[in-house]
Amino acid sequence: MSLFGKVKNTINLLKNIDLDQLAKINEQIDLTEAMNTLGQLDERQLKGLMKMLKTKRRKGQADLPPIDGDFYNLDLKLTQEQRDLQIKVRNFMEDEVRPLINDHWNRAKFPFEIIEKFKKLNITGVPYEGYGCPNLPFLMEGIIAQEIARVDVSISTFFGVHSGLAMGSIYLCGSEEQKEEWLPKMQRLEKIGAFGLTEPNVGSGVAGGLETTCKFDGENWVINGQKKWIGNATFADVIIIWARDEDSNQVKGFLVKKDNPGFKAEKMEDKMALRIVQNALITLTDCKVAENDRLQKADSFKDTANVLRMTRAGVAWQAVGCARGAYESALKYTKKREQFGRPIASYQLIQNHLVEMISNLTSMQTLCFRLSELQDEGQLEDEHASLAKVYCSMRMRDVVSRAREVMGGNGILLEYDVARFVADAEAIYSYEGTKEINSLIVGRAITGYSAFVS
Structure with a gap:
């Protein structure tokens, strides 16, 4: 029993x-x-x-198993302290976020009221050492990303941009003075960060040449150009801007504050995915940035790539969370929804879909678990993170599609959550490197030949 x-x-x-x-x-x-x-x-x-x-059961009906997307009991590999943190984040997302998320998603509004509550979790900057950060294993950063995305991918994206990309840029590329100035405040969510790399005309090709330029005039750096799809940028206090130095042709990073002269952020409208995320089109017109706001350890795109490598594992975990949320929502629905006098979960075709979903989800979870172990062991390479991003984002798409299918027409209604996961999955599939770009990174690693266009 x-x-x-x-x-x-x-x-x-x-x-x-x-x-x-x-x-x-x-x-x-x-x-x-x-x-x-x-x-x-x-x-x-x-x-x-x-x-x-x-719950009233039918006469003779056996107890049904709980709805749980962790089929291989990977949670048992966590320490009690880690498991307690996982449950703490899950309860927060269920109690504080789930009740309001569909309304905000529908209106494309960010629920700013949750930030104060987020502070109490103390999960920002999880893997960093010092500056008030928890300094936990990268595995826990992934587990947290999964738990947040399991309820809502937009909130997971907000958190990943702030804690991963923005704080990570300062942690890896900033001077000690810059770290001391920004990281403790960002860890406490007193200051919010954003990460500006992608441009209107440059997405996958950022390594080959950014159009946004910077030039030192003897007193300040002058930045000109545009950035697109920049999450959190409409309300962030500091935005990490990457630009190409006109003199050296190398990529440099800058701490641009929202009140810098020449900085303008416009909210992007009419998105079909991640509607809660406040993406912005940033325009920099002779934007002046002091030398002490240049990331002192960012001298080429290799430094930018180090940030992306560190955070790409988190995106793979986001895909796991999105798939898990869709699967658990669909499983719950099929146990309650009745047709022809029986719950649809009791029919063979529905069970086949559910088994395909849990198979995909379990393979994603085990892959990401090992990926995070590699990261904690200091063995993470670009191709490891890229393989996880490619595979998990593809399998996620299949899971959310099947989740919508078993729910029939109700699968397109927000009240059942799966419609939101279906839409948001499309954003995960594309950001932090498309399938094609990440596939070429893996292909180069296993063949020894680079297939990138030079």
Whole structure:
């Protein structure tokens, strides 16, 4: 019998009994074991248990297994401290974010009210050492990305841009003075960051030549150009801007503040995906930046690539979270939705879709788990991160498609969540390197030949 079954039987038997009956009950059920099991359940599990107890079953119907996308029990590989943090983030997303997310997604508005609540989680800058950061393994950064994306990919993107790309740029490329100035405030979410690399005419080809330029005039750096698709940029306090030096032709990074003269950020409208993310078109017109706001350790695109390598694993974990959210939503739906007098989960064709989904999801999870282990061991290479991004984003697409399919017409309604996952999956599929670009990175690693156009 499952642990949930033992607890359920115990609770049912304990109803309306007197002390004389306890001995007889103990002969049927180990009360100590059952109550210890009950005491180990977290708040989310207890709520699920109480809901299960209140649910009326048909006569003869067996207890249904819980809805859980971790089929291979990878959570058991986490330490208790890590598991507690995972549950803490999951509960936050369920209690504080899920109730409001569809409304904000529909209106393309960011729920600024959650930032204050986010601060209490203390999960910003997870893998960094010092500056108030938790300094936890990269694995936990991935687990957190999964848990956030499991409820909403937009919030996961906001968090990844701020904690990963923006803070990561300062952590890897900034001077000690710049780190001391920005990282503690960003860790506490007192200052919000953005990352400006992609341009209107330059996406996959950023390594070959940015159109945004910078030039030192003897006193300040003068930046001209545009950046597109820059998440958080409409409200960020600091934006990491990457530009090509007109004199050296090398890429440099800058800390551009929202009140810098010559800086303008316009919200991008009419997106079909990541509608909560406040993407901006940034225009820099003779934007002056002081030398002490130039990232002192960013001297070429290789330094930019180091930031992207560090954060690409997080994007693969986002794909896992998106797929897991869609799968669990679909599984929950198929257990409740009835056709021809039975839950549709009891039909062969539906079960085939669900098995395909959990197969994809499990392979994604195990791949990302090993990817994060490589990162924690200091063995992560570009091709490792790229393979994960390619594979997970493709399998994610398949999972969300099947989730929508088993829900029929209801799959396109926001109230069932899967429609949002379907749309947001398209953004994950493209950002942080398209399938084609990441495939060429892996191809170069396994063949020894570069197929990039020179």
